[in-house]
Amino acid sequence: MQFQDFSVHAAVGKLAALARTPHDLTAAGGLTAQRLGEMKASFCGFDLLYATQRVTPEVLDALQELADEAGLIAAYTAMRQGEVLNRIEGYACENRQVLHTASRDVFADPPMEPEASAKARRELEKLRIFLDELADGTLVNAEGKSFTTMVQVGIGGSDLGPRALYMALRAYALPGRSARFIANVDPDDVAEVLSGLDLSRTLFNVVSKSGSTLETLTNEHLVRARLVQEGLDPARHVVAVTGEGSPMDDPAKYLRSFYMEDYIGGRYSATSMVGLVSLGFALGFAAIMEILRGAHAVDRGAADPDIRANLPLLMAMLGIWNHNFLKHATVAVLPYSQALSRFPAHLQQCDMESNGKSVTRQGKAVGWQTGPVVWGEPGTNGQHAFYQLIHQGTEVVPAEFIGFRQSQYGLDLNVEGTGSQQKLIANMLAQSLALALGRHNDNPARCFPGNRPNSVLIADRLTPHAMGALLAIYEHRIVFQGFCWNINSFDQEGVQLGKILATRLLDLISGRTASTEANPLEESLLKQAGIG
Template sequence: MIYHNFQETSVYNKLRQLAGAPPDLTAKNVLTAGNRLEKYVCRTPILNLHYATQRVDEEVLNGLQTMADELKIVEQFKAMRRGAVMNTIEDVESENRQVLHTSSRDHFHQPPCEPAAAAQSKAELEKLKRFLGEVTDGTLTGSTGKCFTTVIHLGIGGSDLGPRALYEALLPYGIEGRSVHFISNVDPDDAARRLGQVNLEECLVVTVSKSGGTLETLTNETVVQTALRDAGLDPKKHCVAVTGEKSPLDNPESYLRSFYMFDYIGGRYSATSMVGAVSLGFFLGFEGFMSMLEGADEMDRLAEGASLQKNPALLLALLGVWNHNFLGYPTVAVLPYSQGLHRFPAHLQQCDMESNGKSITRDGKKVTAKTGPIIWGEPGTNGQHAFYQLLHQGTEIVPVEFIGFQKSQYGHDLKVQGTTSQQKLLANLYAQSVAFAIGQTSDNPNRVFAGNRPSTIIMGQRLDPRSLGALLALYEAKIVLQGFCWNINSFDQEGVQLGKVLAGGFLKQMEAGNPPGDGIESRFLKAVLQGED
């Protein structure tokens, strides 16, 4: 298959020309003229995308649509969902795998896109359903016969960030009396702090590692299992594994159960697989987790639509390409106006930057355009009192993706000075989006806001399992579609390997009794770099 990137499309030079004089959002009445605010909305049953405050018009949108059509990026997304080998680089040694994270939630329509993968996922879900039933009815208990009330989730990277972000977002929907604690960092203080917060008799330990050999995760597992033994408990009665079939962790002598991860699901795309299912299913209940999968599946299906203005993932992806590659903005801020999503930007940092932080194309050649932007973010309104100064008046223009919900999760709110807290939250979200767009003139140069700072608002009714699943799948699809646009492999992560290899050298020096002391001395560094024992 011959791939082409966006620079080769017939409309590329036209878009570059349009980017030289993009629509001026500071012009008088521009946001209200021509029904713009109502017209520039991509509506779906779960989430709406408002993009009137992006620097686009019909000519730009038509150009982006033509670009998507010529690159066949939606067709590539469809092929990915149906089992095409997408994790590959032509004529270069690579993982050479299918990419089927969407199969983990392809259970709500028949036939599924890739029946074999969907069947494997469904079998794991059925196994999980039985396991959770045994935990709930007390058939499975800890060493002292006490029911499990707490999960300790051990994993790092994609085995931690996604499940942690989803758990934090859905705290109001958990089964009463249940909680999940995450240990990821190999820093011993992380494990020590978490272990000090739990009753080990009631803990179920979930170790997540596809290979069964992740250094940080296995180190933390040893720490937790040692704590269990020190408390007089049998780790076998408290531990389950989420791993690849036949990995070292797939061992019934050491674990209550093994749930399987599959090679065709990359870690950062794995939150809706067993990676997230065991801990989230324990907390939400099986049906609550399935509701999240249903929302994700609905967004996956919308991502197969050809029309830019009816496909939210395609729209979000191409607005990002317009801002990054044509207008030249190097970063994107994801700013959720929902406290539940306070860890969601951290998950997107990995999902996006590990996917699209690439410098070669799928045919093994050096890229000729910028690929993935830097992703960052924090919740509003806190951020308004921190870094928004730079967003409004700094020299670096940062496109923003706001995320908000019409209703709060808990529904506990009071009117203060005439309005509720939720109303104040949404008022701030809308105000920031408009302020970034239109700016402000003033005789005082210190009070001038240049405006023309683009943003999109992603708006839902309430942050619940279904809408969270849709939001997660929206961003996963956005990332994949952008990767197709740049003609890069969004599914490998060679960039994380070099540091691991070098760390092994440092550890050998430490084992040999050559610690770095108070600082990493030149002698120590030299020994590692020269490969000395």
């Protein structure tokens, strides 16, 4: 697959010219019922309402041209087929395939990359057997009692995605089952998670591809020490998700081992064993298969070259319009669903670790903006926190609202003629309109400038299938943007320097580094911080 610089595409110049006079949503006729009906895309159970973006049919046509010139669908197809796309030409790099879609291509016949999908099927079968043994009483604790809690020990992609999905789908948890998560190397995190747990009925799921992640290994040692302290055998309470043949692939130390592959990056791994083991324990095998089906439906639909029909591609190109042409530096993801409270945190990693890059796939400095700052919190809480800035601040923040027409639990009550879910969605739609239209007032402090671009992504209910689809929609939005910017969205070299320096500081603290070999600056920093 050949990638070209963003700046060479003819559509970039066309879009730059259109951006000099973007659509005015606040003008007479700027936002009409007709526009609302025309600027709507339906895809895999979701509707995207994007009439409140500052686009016109001409802008959409130019964005289509850009997607075509950049070969986004060809690149996406090559990725799914197993081409080595995690690479920088001419430089040392991970040089890997990118096959997170293979973990849910298990429904296809034939799959896009048969070998990777066959491995995914094997791991799913191992997981099914494990979950069946837990359910039928074959696999129990030393006292013959069932396990009720699984604690996932991991960090980054081994925590954020699985945690976000579990929190989103707790309404569908099996009776008597729950999951918890330990990520931070802060010992208080471990202490808080373990507090109140019956460790004799708890399984720990340690997730590390290499088996050498510092934070995860440290927390695993703390967990094992607590188990021993309680008179429990860690080998009967700890499972591993790791690379085949890693130090953690050890049946003497782990109850079971499930495998993760090098070609699935951490932030894209929630639908691999990284996420499915804990999700399967808490939700059951049928639910995780629905997550995979939802994601797979999006994987297939994302191959459509028409941006008006392909929702992840459309969201990617609207994001490029806002970021590269309207020059907005951030994007707020605002789920009007408390269940999605950690989904923006997952997207922060997935998007910013993927597209926070400043060199091209050819190893040259980029000459254009790449990934935006991604952030967000659930509504309506956010309305009483930071919405002041997004309505009236000097920084224009494009917003992506996510909502559901029905609640998960169905527990609601009419108050003053409407239910809570109706109030929630009415608030979301009102915010979309308010950001777009603004409001004039003779009192300048009460003026709302409007023209704040936003879109609404809405589905019927947050189910396992819908969650899988939502996850994949955002994964592909991120990947399409990286392809368009000609950057490698699949490595994370930017996290390495801090790890190296932290290891050197720890060597100083522990005395493993002799004072004669110490870096004076690092020694001084520890001294000034009162550590060591």
